[in-house]
Amino acid sequence: MKLSAEWRVWSAECKSRRKKRVPASWTLIPHSAFRTPHSEGFTLLEVMLAVAILSIVIVSLMGLSNRSSQDVALAERITTATFLAKRVMTETLLINPQFPREKDGEFEEEEFGDYAWKMIVAPTPVPQVMEVRVAVLWREGEREEKVELVSYE
Numbered sequence: 667m668k669l670s671a672e673w674r675v676w677s678a679e680c681k682s683r684r685k686k687r688v689p690a691s692w693t694l695i696p697h698s699a700f701r702t703p704h705s706e707g708f709t710l711l712e713v714m715l716a717v718a719i720l721s722i723v724i725v726s727l728m729g730l731s732n733r734s735s736q737d738v739a740l741a742e743r744i745t746t747a748t749f750l751a752k753r754v755m756t757e758t759l760l761i762n763p764q765f766p767r768e769k770d771g772e773f774e775e776e777e778f779g780d781y782a783w784k785m786i787v788a789p790t791p792v793p794q795v796m797e798v799r800v801a802v803l804w805r806e807g808e809r810e811e812k813v814e815l816v817s818y819e
Contacts, residue, residue, distance in 0.1 A: 740806065747781060747802040747813040754783050755800045755815050780804050790818065 770784040
């Protein structure tokens with residue numbers, strides 16, 4: 667059986683390392699069929715695989731970023747609508763509402779031009795208690811969103 671030149675070089679290096687008392691984990695492994703003894707880079711297959719994995723990760727992160735920014739915008743709209751509903755509710759309760767009564771309108775401020783409100787004051791089974799219901803509505807793309815507050819006074 668004839669040994670290749672590469673194997674002889676590897677074998678000689680292993681013997682010289684043993685003489686120097688180098689740990690066995692540091693010994694060289696014979697080169698694979700994909701790499702020559704003198705190659706120091708990556709193969710095309712390894713580079714293509716790394717690029718594919720990286721592109722999948724980047725696309726996923728971009729989708730998450732886009733979705734989270736949409737969620738933040740919706741949360742801001744819901745918070746604004748809740749504060750506006752609370753304002754209408756407070757104004758309604760301060761003027762001592764009579765029931766049954768139904769009223770709607772829009773907010774005068776320019777920054778709240780997208781929002782509209784609707785207020786209903788209705789009797790309850792208990793004669794001294796009235797139900798005050800305030801809804802703030804706005805359009806979110808194709809659908810209509812709503813925040814509703816209910817108080818019993």
